[in-house]
Amino acid sequence: MCIRDRLFGGQILSIFGPEFVAGRSALGVLTLALVVSGAVGPVMRILSVTGYQDQCVVVFVLTALIAVGLIAVLVPRFGVTGAAWAASAAMIAGSLMMRGLVVKLLDLRPRLLIGRG
Numbered sequence: 001m002c003i004r005d006r007l008f009g010g011q012i013l014s015i016f017g018p019e020f021v022a023g024r025s026a027l028g029v030l031t032l033a034l035v036v037s038g039a040v041g042p043v044m045r046i047l048s049v050t051g052y053q054d055q056c057v058v059v060f061v062l063t064a065l066i067a068v069g070l071i072a073v074l075v076p077r078f079g080v081t082g083a084a085w086a087a088s089a090a091m092i093a094g095s096l097m098m099r100g101l102v103v104k105l106l107d108l109r110p111r112l113l114i115g116r117g
Contacts (some may be wrong), residue, residue, distance in 0.1 A: 026084035033088030036095065041110030043098040055101050063094035 009027050013020040047056050067090035074082030102108050 023080055026080045029081065029084040029088050033091045036092050040095040040099045043095065043102045043110055046102050046106065046108065046110070047098060050106060052101065052105055055105070056098065059094055059097045059101070062097065063090050066090040066093050 009024045010021050013023055013027065044056055047053065067086055070086030070089055071083055074086045076082075078085070099110060102110060
């Protein structure tokens, strides 16, 4: 998916109209965030099924606050790409916070990319 978006993002977005092609850089930024979040592992599910769903809610609230704060700062200056960076940073921060909770509360170490967990 990432390779497809990088290689053909412009063509895919042009299906929706020529004005959407301008969002190609935002698509790349959001794709990067999805890769990082996916590499962290299914930490939200692990917390939810082990009874720590209340901690997930706290992380969601913090993630939303991070997103709103960054959007307020980045969108006026960078437009849609700034919004993508803000959303990506919040998504990555939330994933890393949840991973930290899994390590702390369950003594599990979900793998980050490839290697020992």
